[in-house]
Amino acid sequence: xxxxxxxxxxxxxxVARSERLMGKPIAVTVLDRHIALVRFKTGNIAAFEDRCPHxxxxxxxxRLTSKGLTCSYHGWTFDSDGRCALxxxxxxxECRPDVGIRTYxxxxxxxxxxxxxxxxxxxxxxxxxxxxxxEARRFLWQSVWHANIVDAIENFLDPLHTHLVHxxxxxxxxxxxxxxxxxxxxxxxxxxxxxxxxxxxxILYRLxxxxxxxxxxxxxxxxxxxxxxxxxxxxxxxxxxxxTPESVNRTHVFASLHVKKRFxxxxxxxxxxWPFLKKVARQDAHILKLQSENMSRFPNARNASSKLDFxxxxxxxxxxxxxxxxxxGEAKRIELYL
Ligand code: FES
Ligand SMILES: [Fe+2]
Numbered sequence: 001x002x003x004x005x006x007x008x009x010x011x012x013x014x015v016a017r018s019e020r021l022m023g024k025p026i027a028v029t030v031l032d033r034h035i036a037l038v039r040f041k042t043g044n045i046a047a048f049e050d051r052c053p054h055x056x057x058x059x060x061x062x063r064l065t066s067k068g069l070t071c072s073y074h075g076w077t078f079d080s081d082g083r084c085a086l087x088x089x090x091x092x093x094e095c096r097p098d099v100g101i102r103t104y105x106x107x108x109x110x111x112x113x114x115x116x117x118x119x120x121x122x123x124x125x126x127x128x129x130x131x132x133x134x135e136a137r138r139f140l141w142q143s144v145w146h147a148n149i150v151d152a153i154e155n156f157l158d159p160l161h162t163h164l165v166h167x168x169x170x171x172x173x174x175x176x177x178x179x180x181x182x183x184x185x186x187x188x189x190x191x192x193x194x195x196x197x198x199x200x201x202x203i204l205y206r207l208x209x210x211x212x213x214x215x216x217x218x219x220x221x222x223x224x225x226x227x228x229x230x231x232x233x234x235x236x237x238x239x240x241x242x243x244t245p246e247s248v249n250r251t252h253v254f255a256s257l258h259v260k261k262r263f264x265x266x267x268x269x270x271x272x273x274w275p276f277l278k279k280v281a282r283q284d285a286h287i288l289k290l291q292s293e294n295m296s297r298f299p300n301a302r303n304a305s306s307k308l309d310f311x312x313x314x315x316x317x318x319x320x321x322x323x324x325x326x327x328x329g330e331a332k333r334i335e336l337y338l
Contacts, residue, residue, distance in 0.1 A: 003248060003321075004031050004032070004245075005318070005319055005320060005321045006118075007318070008031070008222040008318065008319060009031070009116075009117040009118040009121065010116065010118040010120065010121025010122055011116065011121065011122055011221045011222035011223070012107070012114045012115065012116050012122055012124065012125040012126075012221065013030050013031075013114065013115060013116075013117075013222075013223060013242070013244040014112045014113070014114055014125075014223075014242040014244055014252075014254040015028045015030055015035070015037065015047075015113055015114065015115050015244060015252075016028055016037060016112070016113045017111060017112060017113075017140060017142055017254070018108055018111050018112060018113055019111070021037050021038075021039045021045065021113060022039065023039075023064065024063065024064070025037060025038045025059065025060045025061075025062055025063075025064070025069065026060060027050055027058065027060035029246045029247070030115065030117065030244055030245070030246065031117060031245055031246075032246075032247055033049070033117060034049070034050040034051070034058075035047050035048065035049065035050055035104060035115065036048045036049075036050040036058065036059040036060035036062070036069075037060075037106070037113060037115075038059075038064065038069050039064075040064065040068065040069075040080050041064060041066065042080075044080055045106050045108055045113060046069075046080050046082070046103060046106060047103065047104040047105070047106040047115045048069070048078070048082055048101045048102065048103055048104075049101055049102035049103075049104075051101070052071040052073065052076060052101070053076075053084075053099050053100070053101060054071065054073070054074060054076050054099075055073060055074070057071050057072060057073040059071060059078075059101065065077060067079070067085050067086050068080065068085055068086075070086075074087075074088065074089075075087075075088035076088075076096075076099075078100075078101055081100070081103065082100045082101040082102065082103040083097055083099075083100045084096045084097060084098075084099040084100065085097070104116065104117055105119075107124070107125070109125060109129055109130070110129060110130075110138070110256075111138070111140050111256075112129075112140075112242070112254055122221065125221065125224070125242075126188050126189070126220030126221040126224045127188065127220070128188075128218060128220055128224060128226050128240060129224070129240075129242075138256055138257070138258050138259075139256060139257040139269065139270065139274065140254070140255070140256045141254075141255050141256075141278075141281075142252065142253065142254050142255070143252075143253050143255070143281060143285065144246070144250060144251070144252050144253070145250075145251045145252075145253055145284070145285050145288050145289070146249060146250060146285075146288065146289040146292050146293075147249060147250075147251055147288035147289065147291065147292045148245075148248060148249055148251065148292065148295075149223065149243050149245040149251045149319060150312075150315045150316060150319050150320075151288060151291060151292065152243050152251045152253065152288060153219070153223065153225055153241075153243050153315055154311060154312055154315060155284050155287070155288055156225050156227075156241050156243075156284070157192070157217050157219060157225055157227075157311050158309070158311055159171070159194070159338050160308055160336070160338070161287070162202075162338075163176070163338075165283050165284065165287050166202070166279075166280050166283050168202055168203055169202050169203055169204055169276065169279065169280060170200070170202040170204055170280065171200060171201050171202050171338060172201035172202060175201040176337040176338060177196060177197050177201075177337065177338065178196065178335065178336075178337055179194050179195065179196030179197075179335075179336055179337070179338045180194075180195045180196065180333055180334070180335055180336075181193070181194055181195075181310070181333070181334045181335075181336055182195060182331050182332070182333055183310055183311075183331060183332045183333075183334065184330075184331040184332075186218070186220070188220035188221060189218065189219040189220040189221065189224075189314075190218075190219050190314055191216055191217070191218050191219075192216065192217045192218075192311070193214065193215075193216050194215045194216065194217070194338070196215075196338065198211045198212045198213075198232075199211065199212065200212075203276075204273075204276055204277075204280075207272070207276075208264070208272070208273050208276075209229070209231070209237075210231050210232065210233060210235075211231060211232045211233075212229055212230065212231055212232070213230045213231060213232055214228075214229070214230045215227070215228070215229050216228045219311075219314065219315075222318055222319070223242055223243035223244055223245075224240070224241075224242050224243075225240070225241050225242075225243070226238055226239065226240040226241075227239045231262075233261075234261050235259075235260060235261040235262040236258075236259075236260040236261065236262075237257070237258070237259055237260075237262070238256075238257070238258040238260075239255070239256075239257055239277070240255065240256045240257075240258070241253055241254070241255045242254040242255075249292050249296070253281075255281065257269075257273070257274075257277065307334065308334065308336050310332070310334055313325045
Protein backbone atom coordinates (compact mmCIF):
# COMPACT_ATOMS: atom_id res chain seq x y z
CA UNK A 1 0.00 0.00 0.00
CA UNK A 2 1.61 3.23 -1.07
CA UNK A 3 0.82 6.76 -2.00
CA UNK A 4 -2.96 6.68 -1.52
CA UNK A 5 -4.67 9.52 0.22
CA UNK A 6 -5.97 7.78 3.33
CA UNK A 7 -9.25 9.74 3.21
CA UNK A 8 -10.39 7.67 0.25
CA UNK A 9 -10.28 4.48 2.30
CA UNK A 10 -13.49 5.47 4.08
CA UNK A 11 -15.40 5.27 0.79
CA UNK A 12 -17.08 2.25 -0.75
CA UNK A 13 -15.67 0.77 -3.93
CA UNK A 14 -17.33 -1.62 -6.35
CA VAL A 15 -15.08 -4.67 -6.62
CA ALA A 16 -16.95 -7.37 -8.55
CA ARG A 17 -20.17 -8.22 -10.27
CA SER A 18 -22.38 -10.37 -8.03
CA GLU A 19 -22.70 -13.09 -10.63
CA ARG A 20 -18.96 -13.77 -10.50
CA LEU A 21 -19.15 -14.66 -6.83
CA MET A 22 -20.94 -17.96 -6.56
CA GLY A 23 -19.54 -21.25 -5.24
CA LYS A 24 -15.86 -20.26 -5.13
CA PRO A 25 -13.95 -17.38 -3.55
CA ILE A 26 -12.52 -14.77 -5.88
CA ALA A 27 -9.48 -12.53 -5.60
CA VAL A 28 -9.73 -8.77 -6.05
CA THR A 29 -7.26 -5.95 -5.48
CA VAL A 30 -8.34 -2.52 -4.30
CA LEU A 31 -5.85 0.27 -3.68
CA ASP A 32 -3.05 -2.31 -3.64
CA ARG A 33 -4.78 -4.42 -0.99
CA HIS A 34 -5.42 -8.02 -1.88
CA ILE A 35 -8.78 -9.34 -0.87
CA ALA A 36 -10.61 -12.67 -1.08
CA LEU A 37 -14.34 -12.33 -1.62
CA VAL A 38 -16.46 -15.17 -0.37
CA ARG A 39 -20.12 -16.07 -0.59
CA PHE A 40 -20.97 -18.48 2.20
CA LYS A 41 -23.52 -21.25 1.84
CA THR A 42 -26.00 -19.01 3.72
CA GLY A 43 -25.72 -16.49 0.87
CA ASN A 44 -23.88 -13.97 3.08
CA ILE A 45 -20.83 -12.40 1.57
CA ALA A 46 -17.54 -11.50 3.23
CA ALA A 47 -14.31 -9.77 2.26
CA PHE A 48 -11.11 -11.11 3.84
CA GLU A 49 -7.49 -10.18 3.52
CA ASP A 50 -6.27 -12.70 0.96
CA ARG A 51 -3.78 -14.41 3.25
CA CYS A 52 -4.10 -17.42 5.49
CA PRO A 53 -2.59 -16.57 8.89
CA HIS A 54 -1.09 -20.07 9.14
CA UNK A 55 1.45 -20.09 6.27
CA UNK A 56 0.25 -17.22 4.06
CA UNK A 57 -1.56 -19.13 1.31
CA UNK A 58 -3.98 -16.98 -0.69
CA UNK A 59 -7.40 -17.64 0.81
CA UNK A 60 -8.96 -16.89 -2.57
CA UNK A 61 -7.58 -20.34 -3.54
CA UNK A 62 -9.55 -21.97 -0.72
CA ARG A 63 -12.93 -23.66 -0.90
CA LEU A 64 -16.23 -23.37 0.85
CA THR A 65 -17.23 -26.10 3.27
CA SER A 66 -20.03 -26.47 5.81
CA LYS A 67 -17.78 -24.87 8.47
CA GLY A 68 -16.71 -21.89 6.38
CA LEU A 69 -13.79 -21.00 4.13
CA THR A 70 -11.16 -23.73 4.09
CA CYS A 71 -7.56 -22.91 3.18
CA SER A 72 -6.26 -25.09 0.38
CA TYR A 73 -2.92 -25.86 2.08
CA HIS A 74 -3.55 -27.40 5.55
CA GLY A 75 -7.27 -26.88 5.77
CA TRP A 76 -7.56 -24.27 8.48
CA THR A 77 -11.14 -23.10 8.23
CA PHE A 78 -12.55 -19.65 8.95
CA ASP A 79 -16.14 -18.66 9.73
CA SER A 80 -17.96 -15.68 8.26
CA ASP A 81 -16.44 -13.36 10.89
CA GLY A 82 -12.97 -14.53 9.87
CA ARG A 83 -12.35 -16.52 13.07
CA CYS A 84 -10.58 -19.83 12.89
CA ALA A 85 -13.20 -22.53 13.46
CA LEU A 86 -11.25 -25.66 12.58
CA UNK A 87 -7.65 -26.88 12.46
CA UNK A 88 -7.61 -30.30 10.78
CA UNK A 89 -5.61 -32.83 12.76
CA UNK A 90 -6.45 -31.32 16.13
CA UNK A 91 -9.05 -32.98 18.28
CA UNK A 92 -12.59 -31.71 17.72
CA UNK A 93 -12.79 -29.46 20.76
CA GLU A 94 -9.46 -27.80 20.09
CA CYS A 95 -8.68 -25.19 17.46
CA ARG A 96 -7.28 -21.67 17.37
CA PRO A 97 -10.26 -19.32 17.86
CA ASP A 98 -7.77 -16.62 18.86
CA VAL A 99 -6.51 -16.58 15.26
CA GLY A 100 -8.51 -14.53 12.80
CA ILE A 101 -8.23 -13.04 9.38
CA ARG A 102 -8.64 -9.38 8.68
CA THR A 103 -12.11 -8.62 7.39
CA TYR A 104 -13.49 -5.67 5.46
CA UNK A 105 -17.05 -4.37 5.30
CA UNK A 106 -18.87 -5.75 2.25
CA UNK A 107 -22.29 -5.07 0.71
CA UNK A 108 -24.13 -6.30 -2.32
CA UNK A 109 -26.29 -3.78 -4.20
CA UNK A 110 -27.95 -4.00 -7.60
CA UNK A 111 -25.63 -6.64 -9.04
CA UNK A 112 -22.38 -5.30 -7.61
CA UNK A 113 -20.28 -6.16 -4.58
CA UNK A 114 -18.90 -3.18 -2.68
CA UNK A 115 -16.27 -2.99 0.00
CA UNK A 116 -14.92 -0.36 2.37
CA UNK A 117 -11.30 -0.63 3.45
CA UNK A 118 -11.42 1.58 6.56
CA UNK A 119 -13.20 0.23 9.62
CA UNK A 120 -15.13 3.49 9.92
CA UNK A 121 -16.39 5.78 7.21
CA UNK A 122 -19.26 6.17 4.79
CA UNK A 123 -22.26 4.09 5.76
CA UNK A 124 -23.10 3.12 2.20
CA UNK A 125 -22.09 3.65 -1.43
CA UNK A 126 -23.25 6.96 -2.98
CA UNK A 127 -27.01 7.41 -3.28
CA UNK A 128 -26.81 7.39 -7.09
CA UNK A 129 -26.42 3.62 -6.78
CA UNK A 130 -29.79 3.26 -5.09
CA UNK A 131 -31.57 5.90 -7.07
CA UNK A 132 -31.31 4.28 -10.43
CA UNK A 133 -32.05 0.62 -10.06
CA UNK A 134 -35.76 0.49 -9.32
CA GLU A 135 -37.98 0.73 -12.41
CA ALA A 136 -35.22 1.23 -14.92
CA ARG A 137 -33.82 -1.41 -17.26
CA ARG A 138 -30.24 -2.03 -16.51
CA PHE A 139 -27.20 -3.26 -18.39
CA LEU A 140 -23.96 -3.87 -16.60
CA TRP A 141 -20.43 -4.47 -17.72
CA GLN A 142 -16.91 -4.42 -16.34
CA SER A 143 -13.56 -3.54 -17.75
CA VAL A 144 -10.01 -2.65 -16.69
CA TRP A 145 -8.35 0.54 -17.82
CA HIS A 146 -4.59 0.95 -17.75
CA ALA A 147 -4.80 4.37 -16.19
CA ASN A 148 -4.60 6.24 -12.97
CA ILE A 149 -8.01 6.72 -11.37
CA VAL A 150 -7.91 10.51 -11.63
CA ASP A 151 -7.22 10.36 -15.37
CA ALA A 152 -9.90 7.70 -15.81
CA ILE A 153 -12.62 9.68 -14.01
CA GLU A 154 -11.60 12.88 -15.74
CA ASN A 155 -11.93 11.12 -19.08
CA PHE A 156 -15.51 10.07 -18.35
CA LEU A 157 -16.65 13.39 -16.96
CA ASP A 158 -14.90 15.75 -19.34
CA PRO A 159 -16.73 16.09 -22.69
CA LEU A 160 -13.92 17.97 -24.44
CA HIS A 161 -12.20 14.81 -25.68
CA THR A 162 -15.33 13.33 -27.25
CA HIS A 163 -14.98 15.14 -30.60
CA LEU A 164 -11.52 13.69 -31.18
CA VAL A 165 -11.60 10.31 -29.48
CA HIS A 166 -15.13 9.36 -30.54
CA UNK A 167 -15.41 11.37 -33.76
CA UNK A 168 -18.95 11.54 -35.03
CA UNK A 169 -20.20 9.03 -32.44
CA UNK A 170 -20.83 11.39 -29.54
CA UNK A 171 -20.10 14.85 -30.92
CA UNK A 172 -18.88 16.41 -34.13
CA UNK A 173 -15.80 18.64 -34.13
CA UNK A 174 -17.01 20.75 -37.05
CA UNK A 175 -20.37 21.45 -35.42
CA UNK A 176 -19.42 22.80 -32.02
CA UNK A 177 -22.04 24.86 -30.22
CA UNK A 178 -21.96 27.10 -27.18
CA UNK A 179 -22.80 25.39 -23.89
CA UNK A 180 -22.76 26.74 -20.38
CA UNK A 181 -21.52 24.33 -17.75
CA UNK A 182 -22.82 25.09 -14.26
CA UNK A 183 -20.69 23.45 -11.62
CA UNK A 184 -22.10 23.08 -8.13
CA UNK A 185 -21.19 21.18 -5.03
CA UNK A 186 -23.56 18.46 -3.79
CA UNK A 187 -23.70 16.62 -0.50
CA UNK A 188 -21.72 13.71 -1.90
CA UNK A 189 -19.54 15.38 -4.51
CA UNK A 190 -20.39 17.73 -7.36
CA UNK A 191 -22.68 18.17 -10.34
CA UNK A 192 -22.13 19.77 -13.74
CA UNK A 193 -25.26 20.91 -15.51
CA UNK A 194 -24.62 21.36 -19.24
CA UNK A 195 -27.03 24.00 -20.46
CA UNK A 196 -27.14 24.17 -24.21
CA UNK A 197 -28.90 22.81 -27.29
CA UNK A 198 -31.50 20.09 -26.79
CA UNK A 199 -29.77 17.75 -29.19
CA UNK A 200 -26.26 16.48 -29.78
CA UNK A 201 -24.30 16.28 -33.01
CA UNK A 202 -23.13 12.64 -32.93
CA ILE A 203 -24.67 9.52 -34.41
CA LEU A 204 -25.57 8.09 -30.96
CA TYR A 205 -27.97 10.96 -30.44
CA ARG A 206 -29.51 10.70 -33.88
CA LEU A 207 -30.09 6.98 -33.63
CA UNK A 208 -31.24 6.52 -30.06
CA UNK A 209 -32.23 9.78 -28.50
CA UNK A 210 -34.79 12.55 -28.73
CA UNK A 211 -35.11 16.15 -27.56
CA UNK A 212 -33.46 16.61 -24.17
CA UNK A 213 -34.51 18.65 -21.18
CA UNK A 214 -31.21 18.30 -19.41
CA UNK A 215 -27.77 16.78 -19.45
CA UNK A 216 -25.99 16.51 -16.11
CA UNK A 217 -22.84 14.87 -14.87
CA UNK A 218 -22.54 13.85 -11.24
CA UNK A 219 -19.61 12.78 -9.16
CA UNK A 220 -20.01 11.20 -5.72
CA UNK A 221 -17.88 9.52 -3.07
CA UNK A 222 -14.38 8.84 -4.35
CA UNK A 223 -15.06 6.95 -7.57
CA UNK A 224 -18.67 7.12 -8.75
CA UNK A 225 -19.70 9.19 -11.74
CA UNK A 226 -22.91 9.40 -13.68
CA UNK A 227 -24.16 11.15 -16.78
CA UNK A 228 -27.89 11.68 -16.75
CA UNK A 229 -29.98 12.64 -19.76
CA UNK A 230 -33.63 13.63 -19.26
CA UNK A 231 -35.90 13.92 -22.29
CA UNK A 232 -39.00 15.91 -23.16
CA UNK A 233 -41.04 12.71 -23.44
CA UNK A 234 -40.40 11.91 -19.76
CA UNK A 235 -37.74 9.26 -20.31
CA UNK A 236 -34.28 9.12 -18.76
CA UNK A 237 -30.96 7.53 -19.56
CA UNK A 238 -28.20 7.23 -16.99
CA UNK A 239 -24.71 6.00 -17.69
CA UNK A 240 -22.94 5.28 -14.43
CA UNK A 241 -19.31 4.34 -13.99
CA UNK A 242 -17.86 3.21 -10.68
CA UNK A 243 -14.08 3.46 -10.70
CA THR A 244 -12.00 1.27 -8.41
CA PRO A 245 -8.23 1.55 -8.45
CA GLU A 246 -6.34 -1.70 -8.28
CA SER A 247 -2.96 0.02 -8.34
CA VAL A 248 -1.66 3.41 -9.31
CA ASN A 249 -2.05 2.77 -13.04
CA ARG A 250 -4.75 0.09 -13.23
CA THR A 251 -8.35 1.02 -12.65
CA HIS A 252 -11.40 -1.21 -12.75
CA VAL A 253 -14.53 0.25 -14.25
CA PHE A 254 -18.03 -1.05 -13.48
CA ALA A 255 -20.41 0.54 -15.92
CA SER A 256 -24.15 0.45 -16.07
CA LEU A 257 -26.77 1.82 -18.38
CA HIS A 258 -30.19 2.51 -16.92
CA VAL A 259 -33.01 3.27 -19.28
CA LYS A 260 -36.28 4.52 -17.88
CA LYS A 261 -39.57 4.98 -19.75
CA ARG A 262 -38.04 4.76 -23.18
CA PHE A 263 -39.83 2.99 -25.93
CA UNK A 264 -36.98 0.76 -27.14
CA UNK A 265 -37.28 -2.84 -25.88
CA UNK A 266 -34.44 -4.42 -23.95
CA UNK A 267 -33.26 -6.63 -26.83
CA UNK A 268 -33.10 -3.64 -29.15
CA UNK A 269 -30.98 -1.71 -26.68
CA UNK A 270 -28.70 -4.71 -26.31
CA UNK A 271 -28.41 -5.21 -30.04
CA UNK A 272 -28.03 -1.63 -31.22
CA UNK A 273 -27.11 0.77 -28.41
CA TRP A 274 -24.80 -1.59 -26.59
CA PRO A 275 -22.21 -2.07 -29.36
CA PHE A 276 -21.92 1.71 -29.78
CA LEU A 277 -21.36 2.28 -26.09
CA LYS A 278 -18.81 -0.50 -25.97
CA LYS A 279 -17.00 1.06 -28.88
CA VAL A 280 -16.89 4.38 -27.03
CA ALA A 281 -15.52 2.57 -23.96
CA ARG A 282 -12.83 0.84 -26.03
CA GLN A 283 -11.76 4.15 -27.54
CA ASP A 284 -11.46 5.65 -24.06
CA ALA A 285 -9.52 2.66 -22.75
CA HIS A 286 -7.11 2.96 -25.69
CA ILE A 287 -6.42 6.67 -25.25
CA LEU A 288 -5.99 6.28 -21.48
CA LYS A 289 -3.46 3.50 -21.95
CA LEU A 290 -1.40 5.67 -24.32
CA GLN A 291 -1.58 8.54 -21.84
CA SER A 292 -0.54 6.34 -18.93
CA GLU A 293 2.37 4.74 -20.81
CA ASN A 294 3.66 8.11 -21.87
CA MET A 295 3.41 9.41 -18.32
CA SER A 296 5.76 6.65 -17.24
CA ARG A 297 8.24 7.75 -19.94
CA PHE A 298 8.09 11.30 -18.49
CA PRO A 299 7.65 10.69 -14.77
CA ASN A 300 8.30 14.28 -13.70
CA ALA A 301 6.07 15.95 -16.25
CA ARG A 302 3.34 18.27 -15.01
CA ASN A 303 -0.04 18.91 -16.60
CA ALA A 304 -0.89 22.29 -18.07
CA SER A 305 -4.59 23.06 -17.78
CA SER A 306 -7.04 25.64 -19.06
CA LYS A 307 -10.15 26.99 -17.38
CA LEU A 308 -12.08 24.30 -19.26
CA ASP A 309 -10.37 21.64 -17.13
CA PHE A 310 -12.51 22.62 -14.17
CA UNK A 311 -13.27 19.06 -13.03
CA UNK A 312 -9.68 18.08 -12.45
CA UNK A 313 -8.99 20.06 -9.21
CA UNK A 314 -11.95 18.34 -7.51
CA UNK A 315 -10.59 14.93 -8.36
CA UNK A 316 -7.08 15.89 -7.29
CA UNK A 317 -8.45 17.13 -3.98
CA UNK A 318 -9.96 13.73 -3.28
CA UNK A 319 -7.18 11.53 -4.56
CA UNK A 320 -3.92 13.38 -3.96
CA UNK A 321 -2.58 13.60 -0.45
CA UNK A 322 -1.42 17.20 -0.43
CA UNK A 323 -3.95 18.87 -2.67
CA UNK A 324 -6.43 21.25 -1.23
CA UNK A 325 -8.87 23.48 -3.03
CA UNK A 326 -11.69 25.57 -1.63
CA UNK A 327 -14.94 24.37 -3.09
CA UNK A 328 -16.91 27.42 -4.22
CA GLY A 329 -19.98 28.17 -2.11
CA GLU A 330 -22.11 28.99 -5.10
CA ALA A 331 -22.43 27.54 -8.55
CA LYS A 332 -19.68 28.40 -11.00
CA ARG A 333 -20.46 29.01 -14.69
CA ILE A 334 -18.05 28.09 -17.45
CA GLU A 335 -18.61 28.78 -21.13
CA LEU A 336 -17.46 26.11 -23.54
CA TYR A 337 -18.00 24.98 -27.10
CA LEU A 338 -19.03 21.33 -27.44
S1 FES B 1 -1.44 -22.09 5.00
FE1 FES B 1 -3.52 -22.05 5.34
S2 FES B 1 -3.86 -23.81 6.47
FE2 FES B 1 -1.74 -23.75 6.30
FE1 LIG C 1 -14.85 9.14 -23.89
